[in-house]
Amino acid sequence: MRNRPETPLAMPPASPRWNVDHAPQFRLRTLLVLLGLVLSVVAGRLVHLQTRIPEQFTEVWDRTYESFEPIPSRDGRILTADGQILAFDEPRFDVSVHYRWLEDPPDERWLKQTVRSRLPRHQRRDPEHIRQMTETVLAQRQQMWSELAYVTGLSDDEFDRRRRLIQRRVERILEHVRQRRAATAESESVETEPESQRPWWEAGWDSVVEELTTPPRRDLESPLIIREQLDYHRIAEHVPVEVVSVIESHPSRFPEVRIERATERLYPGNDLAAHLIGRRQPVTAEEIEARRERFPEGDPLDYEVGDRIGRSGIERAYDRHLRGLRGMRRLTRNRQGETIDTETVREPTDGQDVILTIDSGLQQQAEQILDRVIVPAGQAPEASGADAEAPPPVGGCIVALDVSTGEILAAATAPRHDAGALGRGDLESWTAALNDPRRPFFPRLTQMAVAPGSVFKTLTAIAMIESGIDPEAPLHCRGYLDQPDRNRCLIYRRYGVGHGDVTLSDALCQSCNVYFFDSARRMGPEAIAMWSRRFGLGEATQHDLPNESGGNVPSPDEAARSGKTWYPGSTLQLAIGQATLTTTPLQVARMMAAIANDGYLVTPRFVRDVSATPADQPAGGDVQLASYESTRTTLRERIPGLSPGTLARVREGMRMVVEHHRGTGRNIALDDVAIAGKTGTAEAGGGLPDHAWFAGYVPADRPRVAFVVVLEHGGSGSRAAGPLARELVQALLDRGFIQGGR
Structure with missing residues (x-):
């Protein structure tokens, strides 16, 4: 019995309650029920997901995304006083x-x-x-x-x-x-600590944590x-x-x-008044950052990279008026990035129009006058065929302003850049302008500070009268002051004779250096410097264009502060507009206006109005300005210390310059209108030709317009600048700015 075949499973259980063969069908039924319950829960959940809450899982696919994009605005226009558009924004699609x-x-x-x-x-x-x-x-x-x-x-x-x-x-x-x-994935796969240096339980634990917490790489x-x-x-x-x-x-x-x-900035006049208009160019990231630091609560002009900002001229000075503010559009996109809806949340605001004081016809004629005499592009002065006494100038400037209001009627410079071509980004035009030795970008009107020459004698005459020197007392001019080889008059250098007995009017008429040398020696340089500053020389005119040169009025005090020596000869040279004296054409025009209007120093201005763009007027073409009203007042102040009759004596001498048979400007006289003016030939030094000046006002008996003509290295003031002044006065007559008759 002990040797019969048996298995452990067939042996009687140790416990009477455990028997693997007990009720097998019951166990199968129980397992089937449990499995059915689990499957029923899963099936119920699937039905619930498909019928009750499918949007919770499909929402990510139907989700939309909002973004914002700018709506461009138009910058304001720049127009002349007679309605000619010089700059405007054209829509671009x-x-x-x-x-x-x-x-x-x-x-x-x-x-x-x-x-x-x-x-x-x-x-x-x-x-x-x-x-x-x-x-x-x-x-x-x-x-x-x-x-x-x-x-x-x-x-x-x-x-x-x-x-x-x-x-x-x-x-x-x-x-x-x-x-x-x-490449980034490969660099990140390098382990920071070798596995061999870490305990096995730390490496195992980190692996478990990584598997449980790190999403799978996709x-x-x-x-x-x-x-x-x-x-x-x-x-x-x-x-x-x-x-x-x-x-x-x-x-x-x-x-x-x-x-x-x-939008595109267009300049339909091309080079017409290009130096006044200036130019707009894209703003840089550095400038944007600087504006953010300056305006921590938000840039009021809302500049972003790629926007245009004024770089020079009116475009820069009136940028905050011309600048249009962009609008904003909300875009709704689906998951694929396709736009399904748009909504404008902020309408764009166009910039304001800026109305200049210049007249387009007079400006164009003034520029044509200059263009005929300056050196052509790419041609050196020596190659022009002109003689040494009348070299073709490398540049020039003409300015005319109202003696009562200071409004600039014309401000021409030559050569000029083509604002239209440069605004279109013409690389060839940019390269040619940058390489032009005549400096077409140089704003000669406000930054060409050179010696005024004999034009300054009008100021010396004022200082002389106010210092107590009798303007009617004659002085005998023998052609030189002390010695024949220095401090001479031009007539003596050319013909070996002097002017004879001259009074102040005669000295201005014939531009007698000796008369003003003697007067300067008697009154001293301080009086000349003081009256120069009172008439606005040596300082900015405070006009409404950026980057103005103040020039320089030398004096003994200034020389002492800079450690230089003031010589007696410096006083004599200052009296005739030389030495280290420098002025700009606009400063001289302002001085002439003060002489003409009996002693009121006006502030030159190029802008008459800043107004909102009328909704019914197009972006380009001629416009009517009848609806515009001036928002600026005339800025003028009385020059202190002027005695009655002082300026009348100076005006008498300036009129004789043109009307007297010995006047240095007799070649510019016109039959239709009386002209008062002063010629000037300023030495440039360095072996370069002289600067040619002519400054004055018209009409001589009832002044309305002061003007200046200056030619850079143009030679004689009477022969080079005088004829151009005559053409300018004729243009003023033709355009109706002054009336004929004597």
Whole structure:
């Protein structure tokens, strides 16, 4: 019995309650019930997910995203006093298309999502409906290409060429990002601590924590998408407004085609008053950062990188008025980056118009007067064929202003840059202007500080009378002051004779150096310097253009402060507008206006009004200015200390300059109007030709307009600048700024 075959499972259980063979059917039923309960819970949950709360899981696919894009505004216009537009913003329309609608072959994921989004839910699993919708989307895309090329005026080949260029550029960016991403992943895979140096329980614990807390890497499963694949890309530029209306009125024919609006700054006058207008150029990132620091609560002009900011002239001085403020548009996009809704949340605000004081016709005539006499571009003065006494000037300036208000009627400079070409970004024009030795960008009106020469004798005459020297007392001029080889008159250098007995009027008329040498010696340099500053020389005129040169009025006190020696000869040279004395054409014009208006120093101004742009007036073309009202008052002040009759004696001498048979400016006399003025020939030094000046006012008996003509290295004031002044006065007559008659 002990040797019979038995197994442990067949042996009697140690406990009477445990028996593996007891009630097997009951155990199977129990297992089946438990399994059914688990499956019922899973099935119930699936039904609940599909019928009750599917939106909680599909929400991420239907989620939309909001972004904002700017709506461009127009900067204000710059106009002349007679309504001629010198600068304005022209709307510019570009056509952009979403990258996925340009890509060929199309992205599979994008195509699948686009097809599914167009199908009802019950058809999204039907292969036949999916196939038909796929063909529809691809056919629509091909049709859009053809129609877009047609309406934009592009051939099919040119459209395909541009589309392929965009795609190649995006693919290069994508490949570059992919390579950098792979390189970054390799660098991150390097362990900071070798496993051999760590205890096995720490490495094991870290592995458990990493598996439980770190999401799985999906680098290889999820495709790489860059921003350029979700952006719109420009396919056509500067399209007419008719094209814009066609595209925007037929969105179904042009899916994911967008019109980008911008503005271009145009200067229809090209080089007309280019130095006054100035230029606008894109603002830099550094300037944006500086403005953010300056305005921590927000830039009031809302500048961003790429916006235009005034760099010079009126564009810079009145930038805060001209600057338009952009609007804002809210864009709603789906998960694929496609725009499904737009809303304007802030309307753009256009900039204000700036109305200048200059007259376009007078300005153009003044510029033409200068252009005829200066050295042509690319030609040196020596190659012009002119003799040494009358060299062609390398540059010049003409300015005319109202003696009562200080309004600038014309301010011409030569040479000038072409604001129209430079505004269009013409590289050839930029290069030519930058390499031009005549310096066409140099604002000679406000920064050409040179010696005024004998024009300054009018100021010396004022200082002499106010110092108590009798203007009627004659002085015998023998052609030189003390010695025949120094301090001489021009007539003595040329003919070896003097002017004889001269009074103040005669000295101004004939530009007698000896008379003013003697007067300066008697009154001293302090009086000349003091009256120079009272008449606005040696300091900025406070006009409304940026970057003005103040010039220099030398004096013994200034020389002592700078450690220099003031010699007796310095006083004599100062009296005739030489030494280290420098003035700008605008300062001299202001001085002439003060002489003409009996002692009131006016502030020159180039802008008459700053007004909002009328809604019914176009961006370009001529406009009517009747609705504009002046918002500025005339700035003028009485020059202190002037005695009655002082300026009358100076004006008498200036009139004789033109009307007397011995006057240095007799060649500019006109029969229709009396001219008062003063010639000036200022030594430039360094072996360079003299600067030629003529300054005065008209009419001589009832002054209305003060003017200055200066030619840089132009030679004699009477022979070079005088005839140009005569043409300017004739233009003033023709344009009605002054009345004829004597």
